[in-house]
Amino acid sequence: MESLRIGCFGICKLPSNLSESPLNSGVVGRPCFALWRSRRGSASLLLRRRSIADNNEVEFHSVRDKYPTEEESSNLEDSFRVGLQLFPRYGEKEVVDSEANLNVCEKEVVDSNANRASAKEEETKGIDVEEKPTTRVTRNIVFVTAEVAPYSKTGGLGDVCGSLPVALAARGHRVMVVSPRYVHGDPSDVVFSGALDLDCHIKIPCFGGLQEVAFFHEYREGVDWVFVDHPSYHRPGNPYGDSYGAFSDNQFRFTVLCHAACEAPLVLLLGGFTYGEKCLFLVNDWHAGLVPVLLAAKYRPHGVYKDARSIIVIHNLAHQGVEPAETYKNLGLPLEWYGALEWVFPTWARTHALDTGEAVNVLKGAIVTSDRILTVSQGYSWEITTVEGGNGLNGLLSSRKSILNGIVNGIDVAEWNPASDEHIPFRYSIDDISGKVQCKTALQKELGLAVRPDCPMIGFIGRLDFQKGVDLILSAIPELMQDDIQFIMLGSGDRQFENWMRALESTYKDKFRGWVGFSVPVSHRITAGCDILLMPSRFEPCGLNQLYAMRYGTVPVVHCTGGLKDTVENFHPYAEEGSSQGTGWTFSPLSKDSMLAALRLAVGTYREHKSSWEGLIKSGMEKDYTWDKAATKYEQVIEWAFCDSPYVQ
Ligand SMILES: Nc1ncnc2c1ncn2[C@@H]1O[C@H](COP(=O)(O)OP(=O)(O)O[C@H]2O[C@H](CO)[C@@H](O)[C@H](O)[C@H]2O)[C@@H](O)[C@H]1O
Numbered sequence: 001m002e003s004l005r006i007g008c009f010g011i012c013k014l015p016s017n018l019s020e021s022p023l024n025s026g027v028v029g030r031p032c033f034a035l036w037r038s039r040r041g042s043a044s045l046l047l048r049r050r051s052i053a054d055n056n057e058v059e060f061h062s063v064r065d066k067y068p069t070e071e072e073s074s075n076l077e078d079s080f081r082v083g084l085q086l087f088p089r090y091g092e093k094e095v096v097d098s099e100a101n102l103n104v105c106e107k108e109v110v111d112s113n114a115n116r117a118s119a120k121e122e123e124t125k126g127i128d129v130e131e132k133p134t135t136r137v138t139r140n141i142v143f144v145t146a147e148v149a150p151y152s153k154t155g156g157l158g159d160v161c162g163s164l165p166v167a168l169a170a171r172g173h174r175v176m177v178v179s180p181r182y183v184h185g186d187p188s189d190v191v192f193s194g195a196l197d198l199d200c201h202i203k204i205p206c207f208g209g210l211q212e213v214a215f216f217h218e219y220r221e222g223v224d225w226v227f228v229d230h231p232s233y234h235r236p237g238n239p240y241g242d243s244y245g246a247f248s249d250n251q252f253r254f255t256v257l258c259h260a261a262c263e264a265p266l267v268l269l270l271g272g273f274t275y276g277e278k279c280l281f282l283v284n285d286w287h288a289g290l291v292p293v294l295l296a297a298k299y300r301p302h303g304v305y306k307d308a309r310s311i312i313v314i315h316n317l318a319h320q321g322v323e324p325a326e327t328y329k330n331l332g333l334p335l336e337w338y339g340a341l342e343w344v345f346p347t348w349a350r351t352h353a354l355d356t357g358e359a360v361n362v363l364k365g366a367i368v369t370s371d372r373i374l375t376v377s378q379g380y381s382w383e384i385t386t387v388e389g390g391n392g393l394n395g396l397l398s399s400r401k402s403i404l405n406g407i408v409n410g411i412d413v414a415e416w417n418p419a420s421d422e423h424i425p426f427r428y429s430i431d432d433i434s435g436k437v438q439c440k441t442a443l444q445k446e447l448g449l450a451v452r453p454d455c456p457m458i459g460f461i462g463r464l465d466f467q468k469g470v471d472l473i474l475s476a477i478p479e480l481m482q483d484d485i486q487f488i489m490l491g492s493g494d495r496q497f498e499n500w501m502r503a504l505e506s507t508y509k510d511k512f513r514g515w516v517g518f519s520v521p522v523s524h525r526i527t528a529g530c531d532i533l534l535m536p537s538r539f540e541p542c543g544l545n546q547l548y549a550m551r552y553g554t555v556p557v558v559h560c561t562g563g564l565k566d567t568v569e570n571f572h573p574y575a576e577e578g579s580s581q582g583t584g585w586t587f588s589p590l591s592k593d594s595m596l597a598a599l600r601l602a603v604g605t606y607r608e609h610k611s612s613w614e615g616l617i618k619s620g621m622e623k624d625y626t627w628d629k630a631a632t633k634y635e636q637v638i639e640w641a642f643c644d645s646p647y648v649q
């Protein structure tokens, strides 16, 4: 066994039987100190000494994916356990941890950092340190995303990239968000009116030429919102397509975005300073997936971005940015990097006998070059490592599971607050919920349904997509319409589903409404006015509507999958006092019958067990959905990214 003195914290003895993992070997950076933790506290990282530079700077190889077994663990001395601490010296505090989605060793770092950081100041004020976490290590963080609310949004990706940066900035980080400047030549362009031309034009080498882009910028809520301007972003439609389908040049449009995003921290003077090379790229979905590949293939060979790190955040594995192999030459990457994006479809997926199945897959490129991988719930982070949920990438994702985590999204609690929501006709809160039934009757009036405060009202809001299980709802409607209920669906997307919604509305005029379109105000009114929100998603990386629903006292009935499973607690009618009675219903398997059974249980409870229903509403409304909570966990993952050397040097 090897011993090691680290800074002022004492001797750390390390178990000799732990071998080094090539995946995770790395160097702990300058602000990091290792801290001896007692057996009562648990470990964060197990480290093996590599060299000691001076008293306070120690280099380690981490062996994080080699935790001792329970038996080994109980035989280990206290001092085997070494926690990576970012802040030295402050009084240690017992960790009170409520985070369920990070492994035990890792999650302790989240809280202990925060507690320790604030301990010194707070002790003097006599305030409980656990309630006042602060950030001590601040980073330069660059989000790269195809959509960002309120500037652009087709769904949850836009929401997340509009809110999480603000939460991280509020915690002291310098945060830039890079996204396209989509203008349509109509009044909706007003959203970009606060973003001014930075007068910085660069030329990007890709697609056989030099593509000139400009940058626009707005500083709002502590965040640098940077918009890449290029003629290919100037057209009607949403970020990805229009009524004729997906744009055929999406690979071009998002390749340009990625190159521009890599240049932004180097060339843009924001508030007088660039972000510089030592930044953390948080790249979202396939549209931003070339960023980590570019860092490795284009920049690092020239000594640039050696200190940067990247994290790919997967919001939806169903979209991977797959295009024919011959398009590789357009991406502005060195030829020898083809293997990073190489993708060969299995024989059964090929279209004809001469089809070799060769393609490029941008998301795959991100998965094999990023320093860490995140998804938007812990449940989904496991599902994507399985054959059923991995969309062909499960093998690769499994091979990197030691750096794969899930963090459940937060929600914008200012926008989604029934006590102050400007889109709803009556306001309410957990202390006085009377406005909710008024919202319901107002919605019934608005939709031309019978105004019946005690008739159970079920809602659905979302993209009309196979993912969301819309087909299951539509197939169940004839049976559901036998019951004394009202049903309202809001959504747009697949034409066939839109037409079915219209047809059902004309068949069940007194009970069913299908609102085809995209309307944020209507989505708020449905969330407030309904009693039940239905989400039979086939898969759901996180899901936001169930979170909005619970905050509005609307009880979710959801398929037990991904983030829905992680966020909706199944109702227990006989739960003992003090234990959670649940916040909704989760059904499984995904079938019409099990969905109908869950809905009927919910409706029965609404009608016949009023006090249970009130309990359900309150449990949902009491939950903490703030982005600050999620941001703390992002900070932790960011620190882990900087603990190791770049995954691809
Ligand atoms: N017709 C309409 N009118 C008004 N508003 C509408 C609407 N249709 C959808 N919305 C809004 O769009 C958002 C949808 O968010 P979701 O998280 O449910 O799904 P999405 O699949 O888009 O996102 C992906 O990314 C997010 C973010 O990580 C994950 O939560 C999710 O599981 C994953 O599939 C919500 O804010 C919803 O209210």
Ligand SMILES: OC[C@H]1O[C@H](O[C@H]2[C@H](O)[C@@H](O)[C@@H](O[C@H]3[C@H](O)[C@@H](O)[C@@H](O)O[C@@H]3CO)O[C@@H]2CO)[C@H](O)[C@@H](O)[C@@H]1O
Pocket (backbone or CB within 6 Å): 154, 155, 156, 157, 158, 240, 241, 245, 246, 250, 285, 286, 315, 316, 319, 463
């Ligand atoms: O917020 C909703 C989802 O938005 C994104 O998905 C988009 C996807 O990334 C785009 O590529 C495009 O998807 C098209 C796909 O590329 C094409 O092969 C075909 O299947 O049609 C798709 C639909 O047009 O649009 C998607 C949005 O509709 C984002 O990546 C996801 O995380 C979000 O769930």
